[in-house]
Amino acid sequence: MSEATRMLPATPGQTIGPFFHYALPYERDHELVPPATPGAIRLHGTVYDGDGSPVPDAMLEIRQADPTGTIPEVEGSLRRDGTVFTGWGRADTDTAGRYSFTTVEPGPTRGSGAPFFSIVVFARGLTNRLFTRAYLPGTDVDDDATLAHLDPAERQSMLTVRQSDGSLRFDVHLQGPRETVFLTFPGHQA
C-alpha cells in the first residue's frame, strides 16, 4: 500500500444533540428552489424511531443533481437569492417528526446509475450521522448497482413514493420492521 492510499485516522462523529435548532436551521434552508418555480416538487416525509414514534429532533440534508444530471458546484446555499440552484439543502423535523424540501427532480448523472437524492440524517440519540439515498418512483432497480443487491423490502425503503399532489414522499425509519437501508462508503470506518 502506497503512502497516498494510507488513511489518517478520522475524527469520530458525535450526536447532533437536542439543541441545534438555533444554530443550524436558517432562512429558506429547505428551499433548493423557490416553491413557485416551474417544475418545483416537494420531497417530504417523517422520521420514525423503533417504536414507530416520530422523531422531532432530527435534521436531514440532501445533495442532488439538477434535472439535466448536472451536480451544481456553486455558492449560495446559505444566503439563497432564489436564482441559483446549488443542489444542497437542510431541513429539521417539526414536532410531528416531519421534514420537507422544495426542490426539482434530479436527472441521471454521467457514468452513474439511477438518479437519486443523497441524504444524510442527524438526530439526538443518533451517535453518528447516517447516509441513505432516495430514488425516484419507477426506478429500474436492476440498473442500479446498490439497489440490485438489496431484497425487495430493502429496495422499497430507498424509493420515494409519488403522492396524489405530485410530491415525493420519503419516510426515514431509524429502526424497526421498516428500517431504512443506510449506507457506508469505502474508507468509512463505521
Next chain:
Amino acid sequence: MNAQQPGLADQATISAEIEKIQADTKNGDPQPRRNYSPYRSSLLRHPTKDLRHADPEGAELVAPVFGPADVDPIEADLTIQANGEPIGERMSLTGRVVDGQGRPVRNQLVEIWQANAAGRYIHKRDQHPAAIDPNFTGVGRCLTDDDGVYRFTTIKPGPYPWRNHVNAWRPAHIHFSLFGTEFTHRMITQMYFPGDPLFSLDPIYQSITDQAARDRLLAAYDHDLSQHEWATGYRWDIVLTGSHSTPMEQEHE
C-alpha cells in the same frame, strides 16, 4: 428542584453499563457505537442492520460549495454578536480540516454551537436554571482558508446537566458541523477540553470505545495562541472520514 425523576437510572448503573461494554470490547471502535445503551436515546434510534456498502456516485462525490457570499466574517467571532462582552473565559479556537489523506479542505463551511459559560443554551427547550447571557448566542460560522484552517473567537462553555440519568452532566464541549470535498465526508461532532473530570461518566463521549479515538476529540491548550490580557488559545485539528478517491484520481487534481 433536585427531585429524582422516576424511571431514571443512577450514575452507578450507567457507569457499570459503560464499564461492561468497554470490558466486552476487544478492539475499540474508532467511531461511536450507534447502539450504546448507556446513552438511552440511542436505544430506539440506532439501525439494527449493518450499514450497506455502496460505491459513492453522482451527488455523493461532490460537496456543496460555500463562499464569501454565504458567510460574513464577523460570524466567526461569537463575542461580538450583541451589544456587550459575554461573560466567561474568552478563547481563540483554531485548527485544520483535512481529508483522510491529509489534504486541506479549502473554503468549506464550519459551523459551531455551544452553551455559554454557565452551561446554558439559548434554546427554548433548555430549562437548566443557569444564567442566560444576553451577550452570547453560542452560534458561529466560518469558511476554512486555503490551508484548511478555521478560526473562531468564543467563550469557553460550561458543563451542563441533562436527563439521561440522575445527576448526568455533559463535559464542556463545542458542537462542530463539517463538510469535506465530497458529500460522503459530511459529519457533525463535538470538541472537548483536556482533563475534564466528567469524561468517564459521560455516555456520549464513552460511546466511542477506543481511547485513541476519544482523544481525537480533545482540543489542546496552545499558549502561543493565547493573547496577553485577551484570550486563551485552543487548537483542534479535524480529519474527515473516508475519502473514496483513488491515487489515480488524485494525480488529475
